[in-house]
Amino acid sequence: DADVTQTPRNRITKTGKRIMLECSQTKGHDRMYWYRQDPGLGLRLIYYSFDVKDINKGEISDGYSVSRQAQAKFSLSLESAIPNQTALYFCATSESSGGAFYNEQFFGPGTRLTVL
């Protein structure tokens, strides 16, 4: 079984609809992340959470919100979807550590979202 799972894997929705993307992990990691990937732009961080009570905005958080329901679950919501939010969305997890030391990020399989 995959350590990091995302649901749904594919979603087509209409402009103005609310949509939630879910991420679950069995790795026991404290840190979780949401990214979007667009052609030619690479992965861009939307939100990240270093533990259940910690939520931080990334570089492109406008139009998105998140909820960290438990250590293992981190959801991303689009309150009112718009076409330029069409992208591939990845959830990732990593171990926590003190300071700024980086730990390897483990990614889910991605959710392909299309907003018409």
Added chain:
Amino acid sequence: RKEVEQDPGPFNVPEGATVAFNCTYSNSASQSFFWYRQDCRKEPKLLMSVYSSGNEDGRFTAQLNRASQYISLLIRDSKLSDSATYLCVVTLGFKTIFGAGTRLFVKA
């Protein structure tokens, strides 16, 4: 200027070839450096870390040049299975910055 820049490619090489990718980063305070691999329509996965002293993992060699602010990845004896997009990753504090990736196609 992008914080992390990569040649998007694609690089088309025959099996057995040696291919090199470069990546430049803009912030001299960047701390850690990595190469991730992403197969088509799949999630990124860590390929290797990059150290100033250089490091090698089988056919893969990564190098960091802090003075010039660039990172390189060398793949020797390319295999068909090396076909993928290679992402350069740089960290700055708690911030992780991904390059847009370089696509590699290895042909039989």
